[in-house]
Amino acid sequence: MKIIWSGRSHNYSQKDINYLTKIIKTADPLTQGHYLKSFESIFSKYIQKNNVFAVSSAAAALEIISLLLRLKKKDEVIIPAHTYCASAIPFARNGAKIVWGDIDVNTRVVDINDIKKKITSKTKAIVIVHLYGFACDFRKIIPLCKKKKIKIIEDCAQSLGAEIGTKKVGTLGDFSCYSFHAQKNITTLGEGGMVYVKNSDLAAKVPGLRHNGHCNFKFKRKNYWSPAMGNLDMDIENTWPYKFTLSEIQCGAGIVMMKKLDKLNNLRIKRAERFINYLKNFEELKFNSSFKSKKHVYHLVSASYTPSKKVNRDDLMQILYNRYSIKCAVQYYPLYKYSLFKKMGFGKHSCPNTEKFYNNMISFPFHVWMTNKQFNYMIASVKKVLIYLRKYR
Numbered sequence: 001m002k003i004i005w006s007g008r009s010h011n012y013s014q015k016d017i018n019y020l021t022k023i024i025k026t027a028d029p030l031t032q033g034h035y036l037k038s039f040e041s042i043f044s045k046y047i048q049k050n051n052v053f054a055v056s057s058a059a060a061a062l063e064i065i066s067l068l069l070r071l072k073k074k075d076e077v078i079i080p081a082h083t084y085c086a087s088a089i090p091f092a093r094n095g096a097k098i099v100w101g102d103i104d105v106n107t108r109v110v111d112i113n114d115i116k117k118k119i120t121s122k123t124k125a126i127v128i129v130h131l132y133g134f135a136c137d138f139r140k141i142i143p144l145c146k147k148k149k150i151k152i153i154e155d156c157a158q159s160l161g162a163e164i165g166t167k168k169v170g171t172l173g174d175f176s177c178y179s180f181h182a183q184k185n186i187t188t189l190g191e192g193g194m195v196y197v198k199n200s201d202l203a204a205k206v207p208g209l210r211h212n213g214h215c216n217f218k219f220k221r222k223n224y225w226s227p228a229m230g231n232l233d234m235d236i237e238n239t240w241p242y243k244f245t246l247s248e249i250q251c252g253a254g255i256v257m258m259k260k261l262d263k264l265n266n267l268r269i270k271r272a273e274r275f276i277n278y279l280k281n282f283e284e285l286k287f288n289s290s291f292k293s294k295k296h297v298y299h300l301v302s303a304s305y306t307p308s309k310k311v312n313r314d315d316l317m318q319i320l321y322n323r324y325s326i327k328c329a330v331q332y333y334p335l336y337k338y339s340l341f342k343k344m345g346f347g348k349h350s351c352p353n354t355e356k357f358y359n360n361m362i363s364f365p366f367h368v369w370m371t372n373k374q375f376n377y378m379i380a381s382v383k384k385v386l387i388y389l390r391k392y393r
């Protein structure tokens, strides 16, 4: 048996494929049509918020958010160093000074106490990343941010469906982004995203910002004009817009996947809980501990392996690969270590937990199309390797 690190999170059923084929054959227009409206409306109902807009990726959503923040030179944005690079790039591109946030040793997601220490009079925004599908409970800093006029951005690229209390992640802050990239809990044919903007005046700018600035002319159109782009004005208040639209077929994929999201997430939760419980007696393997009474949707399952003098995380990974053909990953290279961030002036940091976790962390393959047989093989193999390594600890 072989367990790969899959580049797709789930499969489409024949029924889904039939639905998508119908869109390919009949949709007119092929972009920006009624499938877009329908996808956005289903998504809006799911997270119980208006002002959601489909875009081409979560990175695109974050670009739009960073434009809406109207960042000025010297504005600071606090972003965890332990996340995927897309959580930070848009803010750096739009002129912010990035202040790297550390993670909590146990949950491995943002540490609210660390964030509090890093807030200054120049802090314009804080990015909360619900990494691994974990719902980070950041409710305690909301009043502080309100008082200091600091905007909260939730990066929910990995966590659609996770909940804090009774609310879906992405609905407590001022802005949020979601990803439908190939490896996320649901995908719109490999790429896609959604942006939520709480303030309705700012939200009104998103359709233009994602579509080359197109917006209605102030004057009334003549009814014999064709609905071509020449019919639209172009102005998003002195801002150069983007082209971040999602095609009708991708929106169709979003519609079919939204119907399955909870079922797929529940399978992830069930498997993750079984995995963690099955290995609970191996204290050298510490899974990310969850915030109590929150719903986590386990986009990934990761843990830290406490090294001894003789064995470490790399031994665990290598044996899993060599003997059992199970391919794991190390995530995420602390962002301040990347040449790009260093060269652009963002190499300074104070993130000891991020550093330590990166050196010892292991992420297990967790694509939802893995069969039960494969999943059982994986967790049994991990157990065997842990037992084997104990002889050398």
Ligand SMILES: Cc1ncc(COP(=O)(O)O)c(C=O)c1O
Binding pocket: 056, 057, 058, 059, 060, 083, 084, 086, 087, 129, 131, 155, 157, 158, 178, 179, 180, 181, 192, 193
């Ligand atoms: C935490 C996080 N934020 C943002 C992104 C960007 O998502 P997308 O690939 O849709 O741009 C990702 C993608 O891996 C991610 O994991």
